[in-house]
Amino acid sequence: MLINGVASDVISSLDRWLHYGDGLFETIAVKNGKLQLWDQHMQRLADGCDRLGLPKIDPELLHDEATRLFSEKNNDPQAILKIIVTRGVGGRGYHSPETPSVTRILLRYPWPSFPDHHWQEGIHVEVCKTRLGSNPVLAGMKHLNRLEQVMASREWCEPEVQEGLMLDLQGNVIEGTRTNLFIIKNDQLITPDLSMCGVEGVMRGEIINNIAKRLGIKVHMRAVNQETLATADELFLCNSIIGIWPVKSFGKTVYSRFYLTRKLMNSLEQQLAHRGIDL
């Protein structure tokens, strides 16, 4: 781990990160020495800093530090870079320091070992009892207040449930605990509106703004309920690490068609193979 560019494995007890979750994070796939979707992660981070009132972070500085973090280790073909940005050290109390000095933390994690059949045959998902609270002030951001996801993840310990879907208090389906959701109906994509809660995933953005566009597939962002899922042609989940996982079943509903999901998966793989920022 690097903290403000210095190797360390501990954090100051006065960092506002700890006391309030006052910051943001990015989880970035590192494949064959390339930081995947780097520009998109840096754009989301900049937008989040803007919304939280944090000073902007120089992406080149973060890139230099990422390079140092990864050059010190064995070069695994795949790894994860987690970047955390916080409002820095402050006194007791919610009031922000007048001139916050941002703390930036870069962590290196090994690549997680998911079974191949999650991509090949798809996964089984269930609905979580834990709901997402709504708040437009925080919606969309990848901030560090993640107790709702922690509580939801505690509900599913059985290995046969690979992801839990979270609803808002009105019963709209918003996202998975660590993934965004897409529905395919009549050869078009539908993904939940995230203006009131949820995380605007970088992979979600990539699918909407690049992959679907290239394939000429229309994307609708709107309210989605469980009925929409039960009557969908196909479903899939995505994030920056897994890419796309088809959903083979949601509760008692079984999906037998993966046609458009496969097409999107193939296009995504091709796109990513040619891109990424060198470490």
Add this chain to the structure above:
Amino acid sequence: MLINGVASDVISSLDRWLHYGDGLFETIAVKNGKLQLWDQHMQRLADGCDRLGLPKIDPELLHDEATRLFSEKNNDPQAILKIIVTRGVGGRGYHSPETPSVTRILLRYPWPSFPDHHWQEGIHVEVCKTRLGSNPVLAGMKHLNRLEQVMASREWCEPEVQEGLMLDLQGNVIEGTRTNLFIIKNDQLITPDLSMCGVEGVMRGEIINNIAKRLGIKVHMRAVNQETLATADELFLCNSIIGIWPVKSFGKTVYSRFYLTRKLMNSLEQQLAHRGIDL
């Protein structure tokens, strides 16, 4: 600071506290060598652990550590003890470790210097633009996901606004950014219902269950809107550190009567003078 009983000023970068705000805290007044409302703080902590699925913490162990933390310092007549309890060190991802080993952190802070007139003449409050999201899974707990309070506190930098009131998305008044709210109308107390959002403050509980009861004042917990505040006879805010602050004005509404608020303040002072756990 003590971490699991060991003096330190840094935290492991892998603690779930940092990554998700996965834990709880208590802010306790220490006056003349006594931990004020200790049993009530320990009860709220135990309830929170239960709801988050954290192993229970032995209050005697926390008391022993508090004694050590305060004996090492000059004995200021007043200080603050902050206790933080987290789900401990875990891997990447929201899933909880199967057998979480709780991290307990005790921090000592100097007593904050509020001017006397906050108690004597009352404070001015305004409504924050930042709303509180609703979620019964987290409502009431003093957990570590506090970005809403951070964002709300950023709105009021002027010294003439001493506290901001936070509404939920439906427009109900819930609480201050760091205080609970009471309304006095027709010699009865009204305090916002906190079943959907807000923090069930220890001082709020003390006023409801002890102080008001002793004075024979009825307390109603229910939905409160801004009109209820504008037509109130008196208003006051409370927390474990400040005790009770009368409100002299809310927006354009000025309160000229502090009769029952003073009575509650005097009774609270008398009660606390005789209580507390020795350090």
